[in-house]
Amino acid sequence: MEGYNTTIEYKGHLLMVQTQDKGPAFNYVEALIYLAGRVIASKKSSYSAHLNQPDLQEIIKRLVEELHADVLDEIVEGKYDKFLE
Secondary structure (H helix, E strand, O other), X not given: OXXXXXXXXXXXXXXXXXXXXXXXXXOEEEEEEEEOOEEEEEXXXXXXXXXXXXXXXXXXXXXXXXXHHHHHHHHHHOOOHHHOO
16 A cells, blocks of 8 residues: 655645555554654554454555544644644
């Protein structure tokens, strides 16, 4: 499963959001937010409750897409502004 990498310019800063599935050993997807090469925040979404679903790969793909979009929205909404000071 591939992840997503997006660089966003926000309030004069370049933030990179990297979202991916952490794999079967962990059973969650994770988004990391980078500022100047340093992780400033992360957000996780577990898929443990879906492990027995026949469409698990499709569920994981959707979770990665949704988490990535949510974190990008949260950046624009100002949720991570405290890390920019």
